[in-house]
Amino acid sequence: MFGTLFVGVFLALGRMIAPRVPQFLDWVGSLGAWSPAVFILGYAAGIVLFVPASILTLAAGAIFGVWAGTGFVFVAATMGSVGAFLLARSGLRDWVARKVAGDPRLGALDRAIADSGWRIVFLMRLSPVFPFTLLNYALGLTRVRLRDFILASIGTIPGTFAYVFYGKVAGDAARLAGGGVLRHDAVYYVVLGLGVVATVIVTTIVTRMAREALKGRTG
16 A cells, blocks of 8 residues: 555656656756756656656757766666665565566566576666666566666666767757757768767667567566
8 A cells, every 4th residue: 555655656746747857957958067966866866756768868968968968867877776676675565566467578577587687687778678667666576686786777878878869969950950050060960970870770789689688588
């Protein structure tokens, strides 16, 4: 009962916060040196509260650039994931157990993790098949150690980089459409275009490999 009420409060807060994400991002962009810290804390809280992270990840590219944005998102997503993981191991076990029981993909977690440990979590992080936010809570019910859970978070980097890269491109396009001036030469745009293509190819290959590996381990 307590777990269901707790999750209900989280979901309600998440639904209230989600429409205000654009305002939050505008505010972050105006904070100067404080913007990375505020962005990271807001992103981490959003993960715990079931706020969709995709728009935040895209915005990181537009606000901070590709490399810094990827780093900030990785830190924030890891923090939020650990928070959800620890909550699942405390007062939310009953609610998460019911959710996992209704999803055959997540239902195979414990058996696979017992055999492969952090490696299976790493593969799940690489694959987009598993819902990121719910997976954080579901993994809290398994026998995976917190240390291994954190280590496996590096599997989120390819997907994070791809989203941040797209956000950077979209941000540049929006500034140009708004009459802004981007001081880049032709070489920059050639490299940017090649980067988009390479990112799509690499992300596709990596996720396909993870999907095939997961079939062999959880089938």
